[in-house]
Amino acid sequence: MFRRAIVRQPAPSVVGGLRAEDRGDPIYDALLEEHGAYVLALIRADVEVSVLPPLDAYPDSVFVEDPALVFPEGAILLRPGAPSRRGEVDEIADELRSRFDRVLELPAPVFAEGGDVLVTPDRVLVGLSARTDEAGARELIACLKELGRVGEIVQTPADVLHFKTDCSLLDDETVFVTKRLARSDVFAGMKTVLVPDGEEAAANALRVNDVVLVGSDYPKSIELLSGLGYDVVPLKTTEIGKIDAGLSCMSLRW
Ligand code: GLY
Numbered sequence: 001m002f003r004r005a006i007v008r009q010p011a012p013s014v015v016g017g018l019r020a021e022d023r024g025d026p027i028y029d030a031l032l033e034e035h036g037a038y039v040l041a042l043i044r045a046d047v048e049v050s051v052l053p054p055l056d057a058y059p060d061s062v063f064v065e066d067p068a069l070v071f072p073e074g075a076i077l078l079r080p081g082a083p084s085r086r087g088e089v090d091e092i093a094d095e096l097r098s099r100f101d102r103v104l105e106l107p108a109p110v111f112a113e114g115g116d117v118l119v120t121p122d123r124v125l126v127g128l129s130a131r132t133d134e135a136g137a138r139e140l141i142a143c144l145k146e147l148g149r150v151g152e153i154v155q156t157p158a159d160v161l162h163f164k165t166d167c168s169l170l171d172d173e174t175v176f177v178t179k180r181l182a183r184s185d186v187f188a189g190m191k192t193v194l195v196p197d198g199e200e201a202a203a204n205a206l207r208v209n210d211v212v213l214v215g216s217d218y219p220k221s222i223e224l225l226s227g228l229g230y231d232v233v234p235l236k237t238t239e240i241g242k243i244d245a246g247l248s249c250m251s252l253r254w
Contacts, residue, residue, distance in 0.1 A: 001209055002253040005047045006070075006095065010035050010062040011054035017243030018060055018082060020161060026239035034236050035062065038213070038250055041233050045208040047253065052095060061088050062240075063249040065114040066131075068092055069140075070254045073147040074102030076140065081111035081131030104143040112136035115162030115249050121172045124149050125186065127156035127163025154186045161244050168205040168248060170212060170230060176221075178203045193228065196220035204246030213247045 010032060015025040042049050055061040060082070067088040069076040075096040077089050097103050106112055116132040117140070118125040124144050126137040134153070141151030156163040157180045166181040174191040178200045182192055195203045202218035205225070214222050216234035226232045237245060 002045075002047050005042050005049045005251045005253045006052060006064055006092075007035075007039055007042075007049060007251045008052040008062050008064050008092075009054040011056040011059070013056045013059040014062055014243065016059045017062075018084065019243045020159075023242050026242045031239040034238070034240050035250065037235055038247070041211075041213055041235055042208060042251060042253075045211050045233075047208060049251075050095075052092070055088070055091055058085065058088050058091065060085050060243070061091065063115070063245065064092060064252050065249045067114070068096055068252060069114050069117055070096070070100070070252045071119075071147055071149065072254055073149075074104065075100040076143045076147075077103060077105040078112045078114060078140070079106045079108065079110060079136065080113050081129075081133065081136075082113075085113075102147070104146060106136060106139050106143065110136035110139045112140045113162065114252075115164050115246065116156060118164055118167060118169065120169060120175075120190070122150070124151045125154045125163065126151055127154050129156040129160070129162055131162065132156075155184060157181050157184070162246070162249075164204055164248050165244075165246060166200070166203045168203060168207065170205070170207055170225070176203055176205050176225070193224065196224060201241065204248055206247040206251075208253065215241070215247065217241070 111133045113131040116127040137153045144151040167177040178195045199218040199221050202221035206213040211233045212230045215237040
């Protein structure tokens with residue numbers, strides 16, 4: 001269960017956010033509406049949400065999950081692999097120090113981003129990617145150990161931004177996962193629901209308490225998950241998706 005979350009208001013510079021493929025800049029006002037609906041969905045799911053002020057110097061700072069990880073036991077300040085995002089860590093550090101007794105830090109020069117981290121009930125999966133290197137994953141696992149958590153290094157599929165771009169936890173034993181990631185057997189021992197072909201971007205759904213947030217541009221996924229009994233809340237992610245957003249990246253939850 002999540003009781004609290006931190007999000008960051010998108011700055012006007014968000015339209016220049018990083019992206020793997022250029023599908024045009026997002027429309028700022030429409031992106032703000034999508035972000036507002038996301039915050040409302042968290043509140044409706046019984047989460048107390050703190051909205052941090054926008055940071056125009058950091059276009060991708062709306063994705064608060066990448067510079068840090070939070071657990072009830074403490075927080076970990078990460079080191080984004082994207083050079084333009086490194087300063088986001090200092091910008092969120094004080095907020096986390098004010099909320100958590102224990103705040104650990106990854107040491108330079110390693111890299112790890114929260115988008116590569118999937119927390120399951122018994123382990124924390126850390127995906128290697130262009131944003132998370134092996135040394136970063138190892139340091140992160142050492143921090144996780146200090147917080148009493150078991151970490152495991154896994155592989156993100158080639159050319160995929162983050163590990164969680166391709167998967168999300170639907171409940172304590174079930175993962176929503178793309179076929180390309182499921183092939184790696186990383187989820188052996190868990191139940192898997194495969195993302196329908198052509199809707200791979202829907203894999204980054206977000207379970208929050210009793211509901212599962214899913215991009216409204218993915219009707220086959222919504223129908224599939226609803227049919228399996230999940231209480232699906234469709235959310236528009238068309239604009240934020242142009243800068244490779246996922247639903248999980250836009251909040252830190254604990
Ligand atoms: N635009 C999200 C990222 O690349 O970090």
